[in-house]
Amino acid sequence: MQREQSLAPLWQPKVRPRLGQHRALNKPLDKGTLFMRLTMATFLALTVLAFASFDYQGINIYNAFLGTIDNFRVLMLSPQLTHFSLVEAAEGMLITLSLALLTTVIGAILALFFGLLAAQNLSSPLVSSLIKGGVAFIRAVPTILWVLIFAIAAGLGSVAAVTGMAFHSVGYLVKAYSEAFEEVDSGVIEALRATGASWWQIVCQAVLPTAQSYLLSWTFVRFEINFVGALAMGAAAGAGGLGFDLFLASAHYFDLREVGFITYLVLAVALVLETITTQIKVRLRVQT
Amino acid sequence: MSADYLIKKRSNTLKVLLGLGFLSLAAAFITEYDPVTGLISGLDALRWVATNFYPNEQSLTRLPSIINRLRETVLMSIAATTVAAFSATFFALLGAQTTKVNDALRLMSRSVASFLRNIPAVAWAMILLFTFGQSSLTGFLALFFSTFGFLTRVFMETFDETTASSIEALTATGASYMQIIFQAVLPASLPQMISWMLYMVETNIRDATLLGILTGTGIGFSFALFYKSMNYHAASLVVIVIVVTILVIEYISNHIRRVIL
Numbered sequence: 001m002q003r004e005q006s007l008a009p010l011w012q013p014k015v016r017p018r019l020g021q022h023r024a025l026n027k028p029l030d031k032g033t034l035f036m037r038l039t040m041a042t043f044l045a046l047t048v049l050a051f052a053s054f055d056y057q058g059i060n061i062y063n064a065f066l067g068t069i070d071n072f073r074v075l076m077l078s079p080q081l082t083h084f085s086l087v088e089a090a091e092g093m094l095i096t097l098s099l100a101l102l103t104t105v106i107g108a109i110l111a112l113f114f115g116l117l118a119a120q121n122l123s124s125p126l127v128s129s130l131i132k133g134g135v136a137f138i139r140a141v142p143t144i145l146w147v148l149i150f151a152i153a154a155g156l157g158s159v160a161a162v163t164g165m166a167f168h169s170v171g172y173l174v175k176a177y178s179e180a181f182e183e184v185d186s187g188v189i190e191a192l193r194a195t196g197a198s199w200w201q202i203v204c205q206a207v208l209p210t211a212q213s214y215l216l217s218w219t220f221v222r223f224e225i226n227f228v229g230a231l232a233m234g235a236a237a238g239a240g241g242l243g244f245d246l247f248l249a250s251a252h253y254f255d256l257r258e259v260g261f262i263t264y265l266v267l268a269v270a271l272v273l274e275t276i277t278t279q280i281k282v283r284l285r286v287q288t
Numbered sequence: 289m290s291a292d293y294l295i296k297k298r299s300n301t302l303k304v305l306l307g308l309g310f311l312s313l314a315a316a317f318i319t320e321y322d323p324v325t326g327l328i329s330g331l332d333a334l335r336w337v338a339t340n341f342y343p344n345e346q347s348l349t350r351l352p353s354i355i356n357r358l359r360e361t362v363l364m365s366i367a368a369t370t371v372a373a374f375s376a377t378f379f380a381l382l383g384a385q386t387t388k389v390n391d392a393l394r395l396m397s398r399s400v401a402s403f404l405r406n407i408p409a410v411a412w413a414m415i416l417l418f419t420f421g422q423s424s425l426t427g428f429l430a431l432f433f434s435t436f437g438f439l440t441r442v443f444m445e446t447f448d449e450t451t452a453s454s455i456e457a458l459t460a461t462g463a464s465y466m467q468i469i470f471q472a473v474l475p476a477s478l479p480q481m482i483s484w485m486l487y488m489v490e491t492n493i494r495d496a497t498l499l500g501i502l503t504g505t506g507i508g509f510s511f512a513l514f515y516k517s518m519n520y521h522a523a524s525l526v527v528i529v530i531v532v533t534i535l536v537i538e539y540i541s542n543h544i545r546r547v548i549l
Contacts, residue, residue: 032479035547039482047370050363054424055505067419075415098315105312106323140534142494144501144508145527148515149341153333158319163330232410236501240319243410247502250414263411270406 075260083253084245092234093265096241099230102162104223107169112215114170115177116203121186131174138171143229147237161239165229169222176218180211217280224273231266242266343525350522354510354529361506362533364424365492368431373485376401376436377474380443386452387473389465397440405437413499427499427506431492439484446480447473479548486541493534 081089117123118131138146147164154160184207192202208215234243242262249258316323381387383397412430420426451473458468500508507530514523 032548043370047367050367057423059423064419071418098318101315140531142497144498150333153336154329158321159326228408235410267406
């Protein structure tokens with residue numbers, strides 16, 4: 001059960017309420033219920049405020065909606081490449097996937113190292129909280145900003161894109177990895193320590209083999225995210241690949257059919273990646 | 289036997305790592321990424337950030353306009369999350385195994401969610417730009433579609449996990465579908481659902497920054513403006529403002545989660 005939860009996306013709470021324990025059934029208004037209502041009310045109030053303060057730029061919303069539906073029909077029903085050849089589109093996809101792969105591999109190697117140092121059961125409290133604080137900061141900065149910041153020094157291109165995205169991946173994976181390490185049975189580590197095993201021996205013989213499948217699963221989830229990220233970096237930071245083609249097709253050529261074709265291509269790859277992730281998760285669940 | 293097993297496992301791990309290494313080399317070749325240059329320029333960039341990328345006194349005068357833009361982005365993210373959560377609740381009820389009405393509707397709502405979720409927000413933005421131009425609605429709708437797809441999936445999982453046994457019990461007492469939904473499924477799943485909404489707000493603020501750069505709205509537009517005019521002091525102020533906002537929201541979310549779960 002615990003293992004299953006560690007596979008849920010990051011920041012998912014660890015406790016699941018059961019119906020019988022639901023507080024509202026026992027007491028009419030306790031702190032939990034009050035907080036939930038306050039949160040909901042805040043969400044609603046801010047949403048109303050948002051719609052009131054949106055910058056509509058005088059567009060006719062009704063027409064825009066109808067137009068979007070119309071565009072969507074063209075997009076989905078008659079996809080066609082005009083400015084790119086099929087080979088170029090495939091090449092773009094290959095570049096985007098390569099960017100995602102490189103970022104994930106570099107991020108995973110660094111995160112493995114920092115994740116071990118960030119796990120409370122394998123590291124000192126000071127080092128652990130320092131690293132955890134550091135990666136919380138890294139995660140808070142949107143990926144695109146990291147890429148653009150690195151691009152100032154390295155110039156726009158694959159170097160800036162991979163470095164910037166790897167930065168964010170490290171932030172994400174260190175959190176995921178260290179939590180997987182922290183779930184390793186403390187008895188095992190203690191027993192090994194009592195036999196005089198060194199830190200490296202404990203890590204290589206006990207921690208890594210136990211956490212292996214979770215590390216794999218998290219890394220693949222991150223690959224999925226990095227694929228979308230690589231696409232976005234192509235569009236917004238000129239990192240090349242299919243994202244840049246998409247940006248050109250939409251913002252330069254205004255070619256709906258081409259946007260449609262690229263969207264289909266992205267959708268197909270994303271669906272395959274999602275299926276693989278689900279399969280990995282299902283297999284892990286069966287094992288436990 | 290066990291020695292064989294260990295050797296086989298080791299060699300399998302080795303094969304996977306070798307394969308991955310080979311793929312990475314191919315990827316580096318395709319994207320013309322040189323790891324050494326990457327490392328050096330990465331360190332260079334960090335040095336540059338330390339010496340040039342900080343707000344100065346002059347950039348502080350831009351703070352009011354930056355805060356204004358930030359407010360737009362935060363509100364947009366929250367609005368997209370709220371509207372998406374309402375629609376996702378409806379779709380997830382139809383799509384979850386435990387609360388489905390019939391299999392056809394279940395399949396339909398699952399496919400719609402999967403379709404919307406797997407088209408990245410960037411692609412949505414590029415599609416919506418045609419009709420909604422540079423208004424806030426472009427960003428809002430792009431965020432809405434991807435959030436809606438994601439929340440439908442996790443809400444379905446939540447419904448299935450939290451309520452399977454209680455639904456059976458309620459059905460046995462003769463409760464109607466609506467009674468089951470409003471008396472059992474939603475109350476039991478609500479804490480989890482709110483937790484996911486808080487998570488999406490954080491994610492959406494980061495995504496909204498990216499969309500803002502593409503569509504010229506919100507805090508992303510502020511950053512792009514200063515970045516392109518090479519006013520790096522002001523750009524760094526934008527980054528700091530975003531970091532503080534996200535950390536504050538993360539802190540509030542964690543506090544709410546601790547109380548409600």
